Amino acid sequence: MRRHNFKKLQIWKEAVELIDENYLFTATLPDYERYGLRTQMNRCSVSIASNISEGSSKRTDKHFVKYLEDSLGSAYEWETQLAVCYRQNFLSEESYLNLESKVQKLQSKISNFIDSLDSIN
Template identity: 30%
Template sequence: MSQFRFEKLDVWHKAIELAEAVYKVSANFPQREIYGLTSQIRRAVVSVSSNIAEGNGRPSNKEYIRFIEIAYASLMEVVSQLFIAQKLNFITEVQLVELKNQANDIARMLSGLRRSLQDR
């Protein structure tokens, strides 16, 4: 089975792993948050890998860079929401650190991808 180009990107795989992890921890958020923080953080984390993939399918580097920037912004949204979740005791400090470390790796990779696209 052939692969799409974005499937070859390590950053896309890392973003998928972060999405899986966020979905797992947010499954334990209070039911009253299903339309609040749970929904918001899940949409944001899915946006990271989605924008990497969509940008990769764009015809120009300028467009691709814009989608990488959107992915990065969504990632920052996720991190902010993780802090809120921890403050509300929906996740532990350990979970926050683990997820933040994953996000930090993705942020570095997105920045590197953006730089490489600008250099082309």
């Protein structure tokens, strides 16, 4: 198996874009969420891209898939935290729907990539 160049993977590129949008959003959260939602969402968003890149270094697709699944888990966790922010009125419905759509598209692409690697093996 050849190792994947994570910088060329569309899922990694989109995950990094989500990090940028996440940091812009979390900077607007109330100060009392500095060590709560803000920190957790920042860590989750970075985890999505980081697991993709770390997994790309693994020797087999089977091992890479494990990291992709971790990345997917972080994406679902981030989506839940986004929903909490919306329910707490920390962002508008328009912003919520925009970010929710982006993370759901990314989740779908990561899932499809996992399926494609599974079908090869």
